[in-house]
Amino acid sequence: MLKTKNLHKYFGELEVLKGITTEIKKGEVVAIIGASGSGKSTFLRCLNLLEEPTKGEVIFEGQNLTTKDDKNFNINKVREHIGMVFQHFNLFPNMTVLENITLAPIKVKGLNKQEAEAKGVELLKKVGLEEKKNVYPSTLSGGQKQRVAIARALAMEPDVMLFDEPTSALDPEMVKEVLLVIKDLANSGMTTVIVTHEMGFAKEVATRVMFIDDGIVLEEGTPDQVFNHPKEQRTKDFLDKVMY
Amino acid sequence: MLVLANIKFDFGSMVPYLSWFWDGTVLTVGISFVTVVLGCLIGFVATLARRSRFKALNWLSTAYTQIIRGTPLLLQVYLWTLGFPQIGVKIPDMFGIARSGLLVTVIIALAINSGAYISEIFRSGLNAVDVGQSEAARSLGLNSRQTMRYVILPQAVKTILPALGNEFIMMIKESSMVSTVGVADVMYQQKIIQGATYRVFEPLIIIAIIYFILTTLLTSVLSVLERRLNKDAKD
Numbered sequence: 001m002l003k004t005k006n007l008h009k010y011f012g013e014l015e016v017l018k019g020i021t022t023e024i025k026k027g028e029v030v031a032i033i034g035a036s037g038s039g040k041s042t043f044l045r046c047l048n049l050l051e052e053p054t055k056g057e058v059i060f061e062g063q064n065l066t067t068k069d070d071k072n073f074n075i076n077k078v079r080e081h082i083g084m085v086f087q088h089f090n091l092f093p094n095m096t097v098l099e100n101i102t103l104a105p106i107k108v109k110g111l112n113k114q115e116a117e118a119k120g121v122e123l124l125k126k127v128g129l130e131e132k133k134n135v136y137p138s139t140l141s142g143g144q145k146q147r148v149a150i151a152r153a154l155a156m157e158p159d160v161m162l163f164d165e166p167t168s169a170l171d172p173e174m175v176k177e178v179l180l181v182i183k184d185l186a187n188s189g190m191t192t193v194i195v196t197h198e199m200g201f202a203k204e205v206a207t208r209v210m211f212i213d214d215g216i217v218l219e220e221g222t223p224d225q226v227f228n229h230p231k232e233q234r235t236k237d238f239l240d241k242v243m244y
Numbered sequence: 245m246l247v248l249a250n251i252k253f254d255f256g257s258m259v260p261y262l263s264w265f266w267d268g269t270v271l272t273v274g275i276s277f278v279t280v281v282l283g284c285l286i287g288f289v290a291t292l293a294r295r296s297r298f299k300a301l302n303w304l305s306t307a308y309t310q311i312i313r314g315t316p317l318l319l320q321v322y323l324w325t326l327g328f329p330q331i332g333v334k335i336p337d338m339f340g341i342a343r344s345g346l347l348v349t350v351i352i353a354l355a356i357n358s359g360a361y362i363s364e365i366f367r368s369g370l371n372a373v374d375v376g377q378s379e380a381a382r383s384l385g386l387n388s389r390q391t392m393r394y395v396i397l398p399q400a401v402k403t404i405l406p407a408l409g410n411e412f413i414m415m416i417k418e419s420s421m422v423s424t425v426g427v428a429d430v431m432y433q434q435k436i437i438q439g440a441t442y443r444v445f446e447p448l449i450i451i452a453i454i455y456f457i458l459t460t461l462l463t464s465v466l467s468v469l470e471r472r473l474n475k476d477a478k479d
Contacts, residue, residue, distance in 0.1 A: 079382065104386060
């Protein structure tokens with residue numbers, strides 16, 4: 001479904017991604033773990049080209065996103081199918097919760113307002129926030145904001161969901177409500193890629209764990225393989241530091 | 245030594261000239277308003293150029309704002325009204341109205357000046373919107389134009405509008421520069437009345453009051469607008 005070939009990314013002189021080749025298959029739940037600055041968020045952001053790779057290819061459903069030759073190629077069309085949830089929610093503060101969710105379906109997909117709102121309310125029910133549909137994001141807690149952000153991404157009916165440290169900016173008591181929503185989603189068969197520091201969550205929900213270290217995928221495998229029987233010393237060191 | 249006993253105010257001598265003050269005030273407000281409107285257009289184009297992917301346009305826009313902001317307004321007014329005509333760049337009088345060419349010329353000078361400041365207002369207003377906002381919008385499939393229209397601009401307006409209001413207030417005061425080249429704004433009228441009455445203090449005080457009333461009125465209108473804006477788009 002989503003493939004990368006020899007992905008490189010430089011920020012100025014700094015090489016953040018040093019050649020990542022991988023494939024994410026339909027229905028997979030891939031947890032990306034690694035230290036801060038290892039390039040895991042950059043890698044995720046390359047998947048929908050929020051970050052433009054310096055070298056290498058990103059291929060979504062057989063379509064090369066990094067092509068420079070095809071003048072008709074439209075990244076916006078592709079992004080409709082790739083949902084993304086950010087660490088800092090990035091809800092639109094000038095819109096109500098429901099308007100946040102219906103903006104893209106109306107403006108991009110061309111749904112009429114009633115359809116979009118019906119769908120939006122349904123999604124809000126799913127994340128347990130139906131009663132908040134007419135409030136502004138500023139009145140919500142962090143956990144509620146992130147659940148709205150998930151509903152907003154789902155409103156476009158994406159084929160894959162990308163989560164960029166979705167719980168890192170939350171107060172501890174709000175982490176669970178967000179993880180439960182993501183877990184439900186993953187269990188329902190949504191192809192999911194999640195950058196996370198929640199090792200317990202990765203262990204429980206992921207079908208594959210990818211350890212990114214210094215811009216490369218140093219080790220990957222099932223949660224059992226990576227967490228319980230890591231092969232690489234760097235993986236062991238990292239897990240030693242974060243698990244207790 | 246300060247001798248107050250000899251001072252005699254004679255505001256009564258100003259009464260016959262009230263309509264002159266009024267005419268000047270109308271022109272001052274008119275010039276300022278038209279300048280800010282044109283300045284917005286120029287500033288908008290300069291901002292687009294600054295954000296364009298064409299390097300030449302970036303450069304042109306940066307050079308424009310730097311030059312305008314790096315030289316005195318009075319110099320710019322002189323250049324347009326006295327300098328350029330000497331090398332053949334001159335706007336003729338229109339519709340048979342005497343000095344209308346001059347009026348248009350000073351408005352151009354002021355608008356080009358104001359445009360540079362306004363483009364900075366636009367630029368900083370747009371930059372003040374968190375980059376995560378456009379990332380979220382783009383990740384949903386909105387194109388750059390939709391992102392600007394539905395997400396960035398509505399948020400940027402909140403910082404842009406008050407600053408634009410300040411620019412208008414500044415322009416009310418700064419437009420007094422045009423009196424030096426013979427445009428009959430309120431500052432110019434004051435000089436004429438001085439000549440006619442041999443009184444200096446009174447006309448100065450009167451136009452000071454006029455300027456003060458204009459700017460105070462504008463300030464209060466702006467703060468009402470600002471409050472309403474914050475209520476509509478609370479965050």
